[in-house]
Amino acid sequence: MAIGPALGAAVAVAVVWGYQALHRESEQRRRLIEELTATRADLATAQHAAGVLAERERLAREIHDTLAQGLSSIQLLLRAAERALPRAPENAVRYIDQARQAAVDNLAEARRFVAALAPPSLEGTTLAGALERLCATTSTRHRVTARFHLTGDPVPLPTAYEVALLRIAQSALANTVRHAEAATTDVTLSYLGDHVALDGRGFDPDQVPAPTRRPAGSDWPPCAPASTLSAAPSPSRPPPATAPPWPPNCTSTPSPPPSPTPHPRPARDRHPVRLLLADDHPVVRAGLRAVLETEEGMTVVAEAATAEDAVARAAHGDIDVVLMDLQFGEGMNGAEATAAITARLGAPRVLIVTTYDTDADTLPAIEAGATGYLLKDAPPEDLAAAVRTAATGRTTLAPAVADRLMNRLRTPGIALTRRETEVLALVAEGLSNQAVGDRLHLTEGTVKSHLARIFAKLGVDSRTAAVATATDLGPIRRQ
Secondary structure, eight states: HHHHHHHHHHHHHHHHHHHHHHHHHHHHHHHHHHHHHHHHHHHHHHHHHHHHHHHHHHHHHHHHHHHHHHHHHHHHHHHHHHHHHHTOOOHHHHHHHHHHHHHHHHHHHHHHHHOOOGGGGGSOOHHHHHHHHHHHHHHHHHHSSEEEESOOOOOOOOOHHHHHHHHHHHHHHIIIOOOOOOIEEEEEEEEEEEEEEEEOOOOOOGOOOOOOOOOTTTSSSOOOOOEEEEOOTTTTTTOOOOOOOOOOSSSSOOOOOOOOOOOOOOOOTOOOOOEEEOOHHHHHHHHHHHHHHTTTTTTEEEEEHHHHHHHHHHTTTTOOOEEEEEEOOOOOOOOOOHHHTTTTTOOEEEEEEOOOOOOHHHHHHHHHHHEEEEEEEEOOOHHHHHHHHHHTOOEOOOOOHHHHHHHHHOGGGOOHHHHHHHHHHHHHHHHHHHHHHHHHHOEEEEHHHHHHHHHHHHTTTHEEEEEEEEHHHHHOOOO
8 A cells, every 4th residue: 555655656766857857858958949039130130241342442442443544534534635735725624524524424423423323324114125226326426427226125134234235335345446446336236035235347348449548556457347246145244245356347358467476666757656544434534535536646546445345456466565454353353364464475564554553453463474563643744655565575563553662572570471471461351260271272270370471561460460561660550
């Protein structure tokens, strides 16, 4: 009889203990879930804050680049206007009008960067409307009839695609007006299902007599260039562009260009210095052209809106000096384009003309083979002198760049190598060691070794201090 109650009591105690253990485990799980939820919320908040900061930094860089390019071009145009007075007041008025329009467009574009809207040319209209307006403006301002054609059913495209197509059309029409001597040109935008094509075609060579006059500094007869852009829209990247073919198709047979010799040095009594302007901002190219075309013994042969176009155009043998920007947005940058150009036999000289003078900008360009490095705010006489110096194969450097290189020679202990500069620039963007390694195809241990040497050279003991010190000294660009 005594065993039954004792057994029942033991079972009851065991059940209570079991329930207590389950309750404790349930409470632990509840607290763990709450902690995980709170951690996930904190992580999401941190990621959101990091994303906001990254977007602000991107916008700040975009606005800075936009304003820097715009102010540089305005300065070039105003200096060109000053040089045109009093000899050619009509040119001075034209340059001032271009500078005024550049200021208006620059301010509008900066505002739209902040508002994350489309560029001014696309505001309130479609891509077809912007291209039609571009053709109408070209016809009004120049002695050429530009006609726009639309085929297919228009579909909405990402803003980046439309901007790329519009800029290519602007560049192609500008080259047609300046170099083709065409009376008419047609621009066709075609929507082909899952493809979009932009085609430009000048006059029909079968309907006009062969040209008899050649542009100054060119071995090819003047013809209308045809540009083609065709791409399948993709959410991850804008459509690629192909450079306008050169020389364009003509009825006459051009005499072949002379066989290139390694790094030709043009003689002034033989032909002027032939220039290629490579910059993704049309207004900057207009400013450079305005300044250089007033110089005796110089002629602008062509322009390029992308680094890839500059590489392709520089290979045709009729360019002596390429004026190259460093930043072109998506795709190849100026330093990479410089390396591609100078690697060829008989390559033209490359003169970097940019707004940046940090080690992160100058060193890759000079190592890529650039003959000179100049800032866009240089006086016109300095720009012209740099072009002439580069054409002879001699080095020309902006004073700020020359001083920085001399300081590197005087204090080699704190001079960062190119790889160290690249690592530190990515650290400044907020990337982890692993992310830096992935970007540069290095192991995490190699990145740590680079950082250790950077710390030792700069006399710091943290990533933040290294970025701050390098920014103050100039090896990396201020974000």
